[in-house]
Amino acid sequence: MPRLDRLDAEIIGRLTRNARAGVVELASAIGVARNTVQARLRRLEETGIVRGFRPDVDLESVGLPVQAFVEVELDQRRMAYVVKAITQLPEVLEIVTQAGRADLHVRVAAVSHAELQEVVVRIIDTEGVRHTTTTLAISTPLPYRVQPILDKITRERGYGRSTPPPTDPLVE
Incomplete structure (x- = not known):
């Protein structure tokens, strides 16, 4: 690594x-x-x-104001099939497998609540899906980020072999 x-x-x-x-x-x-x-x-x-x-796309600006997270419980023997089927839905932005009650965490964007409901129904109708729970996203006060954790894990690792760290005028 x-x-x-x-x-x-x-x-x-x-x-x-x-x-x-x-x-x-x-x-x-x-x-x-x-x-x-x-x-x-x-x-x-x-x-x-x-x-x-x-690019970081603002989904609301392109006409997709409704975003949700669909937790999917499934027959785990059908995991690959379900993931492949759900991936075919253009409204699906991301699928994460997880441990816990639900097996998949699916991020979805839609034009309206009615369209979101249609997407959820298509997910439920997928062979191998047992149950879904949908949670609407209201806002994103903290978008996906990695910098704070990268700063933390590299804090004691130096700044390259022979390069001193840059001088930061804010740090005394």
């Missing part, structure tokens, strides 16, 4: 805030050589730590 250090966490953090930042811009902002940033990015991608760069 690749080991992250503070420089890796800094690069990931800056890309999280601005995925369009180029290597030169990142190197300048962090205070390291362009080749260092380029090599780190290549390693982060090759090891699968960074899986891609995606």
Whole structure:
């Protein structure tokens, strides 16, 4: 398993805030050589730590104001079939397998409550699904993030082999 250090966490953090930042811009902002940033990015991608760069889409702005989480209990012998079937629904944004009462946690977006109900019915009608519980999302006070935990796990790991940490004017 690749080991992250503070420089890796800094690069990931800056890309999280601005995925369009180029290597030169990142190197300048962090205070390291362009080749260092380029090599780190290549390693982060090759090891699968960074899986891609995606736009952050505001679903409400594109006409999908209704979002929900559907907990799915199923015949676990049918897990692969159910996941494949539910994946075919365009309203399904994410599927997470989990331990607990429900087997799947499915994130869904819809144009209306009526459309959400149709999606839930299609999920329920999937062979192998035993029961669903739907919870409406009202707001997202904390969107998905990784930076605080990356900062925590790299706090004691240094800032690369020979590169000192950048000087932060806010830290005395």
